[in-house]
Amino acid sequence: MKVKLPQTGDVEVNMAPMIDMVFLLLIFFMVASVVTELEKVKVEIPKSTHAKVPKNTTGRMMLSVDKNGKVYSGTVPVTIKELTELIDSELDRDPETRILIRADKLVEYKYLKEIMLACGEVGATDLIYATFEE
Numbered sequence: 001m002k003v004k005l006p007q008t009g010d011v012e013v014n015m016a017p018m019i020d021m022v023f024l025l026l027i028f029f030m031v032a033s034v035v036t037e038l039e040k041v042k043v044e045i046p047k048s049t050h051a052k053v054p055k056n057t058t059g060r061m062m063l064s065v066d067k068n069g070k071v072y073s074g075t076v077p078v079t080i081k082e083l084t085e086l087i088d089s090e091l092d093r094d095p096e097t098r099i100l101i102r103a104d105k106l107v108e109y110k111y112l113k114e115i116m117l118a119c120g121e122v123g124a125t126d127l128i129y130a131t132f133e134e
Contacts, residue, residue, distance in 0.1 A: 040064065041072045046105035051131040060100040060128070061090055067104040069111040080114050088122040098126040 041064035063083070064072040071078055073086055090097045099119060103112055119127055 041066060041075055041102070043067070043102050043104040044106070045102060045130050045132055047134045048131040049134045051133040053133060054128055060098045061087070062100045062102065063115060065101070065103040065107050065111050065115065067106040069107060071111070071115065080118050083115065084118040084121055087119055087124050091122055091124060096126075097124060098128075099124055100128055100130060102130040 040062075043064055043066055062074055066072070071080065071083060073083060078086065087097070087099070101112070101115060116127065119125070
């Protein structure tokens, strides 16, 4: 049985809901990109001709050292004693804990040595330094 549909003229697509969704997605990604930028302490990472970029840095405990020698665990400033306790508790939770050290290119070596000694004191041996490849 054939059914004839009535002719209504031109078919129109309402674009307002699609434009609303595009603007919502745009706003979401703008906000999300700002949040990810806030998760790291601002340091100027040094460049190296012999840098080897690790295949996977996810799951590493991130330590940052600014040019004044201030140490941060994530974005929280910590002392060396607090850092030692923090790494120790992290190792108790996960014995395979790996550490990523982001140090400013102007930081003095003595601050990095303190961090390495704090890591070694509690048994953290898997350390890498963040550098850019030249």
